[in-house]
Amino acid sequence: MASKKKVIITCAVTGAIHTPSMSPHLPVTADEIAQAGIAAAEAGAAILHLHARDPKDGRPTQDPAYFRPFLERIKAATDAVINITTGGSPTMTVEDRMRPAMAFKPEVASLNMGSMNFGLFPMLNRFKEFQHDWEREYLENSRDLIFKNTYQDIETILRRGGENGTRFEFECYDISHLYNLAHFMDRGLVQSPPFIQSVFGILGGIGPNPEDLMHMRRTADRLFGEDYQWSILGAGRNQIPLATMGAAMGANVRVGLEDSLWIEPGRLASSNAEQVRRIRIILEALNLEVATPDEARAILHLKG
Template sequence: MNFEVVLTCAVTGAGDTTGKSPHVPVTPRQVADAAIEAAKAGAAIAHLHVRDPETGKGSRDVALFEEAVALVRDSETDVVINLTAGMGGDWSPSADDPAMPGPGTDMIGPEERLAHVKACMPEICSLDCGTLNFSDTDDIYISTPPTLRRMAGLVQEWGVKPELEVFDLGHIRFAKQMVAEGLIADPPMFQLCLGIPWGADATVETMAAMKAQLPAGASWASFGISRMQMPMLAAAVAMGGNVRVGLEDNIYLDRGVLATNGQLVSRAVEIIERMGGRVVTPQEARNKLKLRGAD
């Protein structure tokens, strides 16, 4: 059981959710306001993506990240900023020639994937630790060992903590290899991502199996998507982990009831407190995870 829980809110993501809920943040102002709302509701960490304000689609525009991060910081709201670094690995083969990229492909190198991280210098950025069939379509997310090693080396140089996002056991295996190679500072920080097609399933058994493969002394959190968000939160707390909620992973508070980020955080806080724990403050999270700015 974890009695001192680090709670992250992933406020928007890059998925096709803007047409499904009016609460999904789109503009940098909306993303920043969502992070502030989550922090006031009890989240220690805000995990941020940005979206194209015109289309609502996920974006890796450095200027949009800079604007959103600046708005959060200028608000003087204490929250740990965690930026995605998962954009730029999308591959969809052409229907005419599978050897060539088709519509939706967005493949860039490690330096460009981290351009916004270098510009914004958050405390944390995500690092998706492997390649994955990301849906029932031909779309693939590609993150190769050389790319990951280069990204890990860069964020280590900048003093940004990588959140090692793992979607399957093989991802944990490679992340442990990077730890062994000295590319990840102690304690390594893992996020067990459950329920995403076609990665690890959102079950207690899967979470336990993945936890068992983590290196000694690692910090870890987990989340489930859609209706499994709160059940996986409770399981993670019971197993000694930290947690994540937010509209990136689930847009509903209850069946048929659309949520805001603040409502999901409040629900998470209630569950944690009813289990006998408490959510830690942003500064306590920095200290616990050994982030830049720790006491």
């Protein structure tokens, strides 16, 4: 019997883009993040991409003390691949952003492949009521913010993470980020096959149209040949449509409340697991099979 292609589902559980007043379902406390991660893994996510928040007000934090309790619970309950952010939030210093990945030496860490504008302020058109002052300020301040990922920053994270055996989810928000990745591969600082998370629909990055997806794909094919693992992340309402398009073209997929609060237009997702179940149904309808964590480890050459 012909075997079906395996697709890796990553679930990004809470992130740093959305704020607690936007959805009652956004995990904030360590307990909520642990429960959400475990349920997402049970629903079929092989990789959990994790950020932490300060439980007092839901603010993003890179203090390892906030990561430890949910990492311990998730590792005890699942064999999901742990992927820790080095992006943190665009307002943080790179040193701060690296702290949890350096402390916990995960199998995977994210690595953002270029400096960019990161426009969160359009969300002020949709969300108007905020429980905490920091939330509105955070969105407003993104009008004058650069998400800093210089060549030196990228090299530091590659070298220091690499010493721990951590491999990377390369966050590519635009075509130039693929060229930056190729540059680091040419210098021998990135080993094949790179795991490319192409991000669509963030203001400051490439748009969310099928043509954008095709342009990313063609450029990655030209730069990396067959030798890369591709994954698709569509922000907001683009999440499920873009993941579906990408999966039909052979990509892996990323869902989760970090990237979209929605399950369909006008309806908030009740959990991360709900989004994992939704994309899983679509993948299976496309005759694709969801990769287990160990299959993801083999596909991505992780340390295990």
